[in-house]
Amino acid sequence: MASNDNIPKNVANPSLYRQAKAKAKRKFDVFPSAYASGYLVQEYKRMGGKYKGNVGGQVTLDPQKSDLDNDGKLSKYERKRGTAIAKSIAKQAKGMNTGGSVMIQSRGCGAIMPNKQKMTRVPRG
Numbered sequence: 777m778a779s780n781d782n783i784p785k786n787v788a789n790p791s792l793y794r795q796a797k798a799k800a801k802r803k804f805d806v807f808p809s810a811y812a813s814g815y816l817v818q819e820y821k822r823m824g825g826k827y828k829g830n831v832g833g834q835v836t837l838d839p840q841k842s843d844l845d846n847d848g849k850l851s852k853y854e855r856k857r858g859t860a861i862a863k864s865i866a867k868q869a870k871g872m873n874t875g876g877s878v879m880i881q882s883r884g885c886g887a888i889m890p891n892k893q894k895m896t897r898v899p900r901g
């Protein structure tokens with residue numbers, strides 16, 4: 777493999793990635809561009825290429841909270857709804873574990889100037 781290929785480390789099949797990259801370079805006049813890069817990823821996946829690494833964290837479903845009608849059984853809807861809520865909570869928690877600022881949705885009619893919007897600080901921890 778040549779050192780000037782600039783193949784990302786998370787590419788599972790470098791030779792296929794090179795083919796997709798060559799196809800993208802032939803198609804676009806300006807290669808390192810957003811459109812060309814998007815096309816490269818699409819074409820690599822279309823050719824059957826995969827990326828290495830974590831697919832996602834395991835989300836645990838809480839059966840008691842997900843059971844809406846309290847019959848002790850989870851219906852298909854309750855399971856999907858509970859999983860979606862658990863994923864959403866995990867996603868929110870992942871982004872805020874180091875603290876940061878959050879924009880608060882303003883209420884009322886009309887637009888609010890950006891300098892008047894409320895910012896809430898989220899502490900670390």
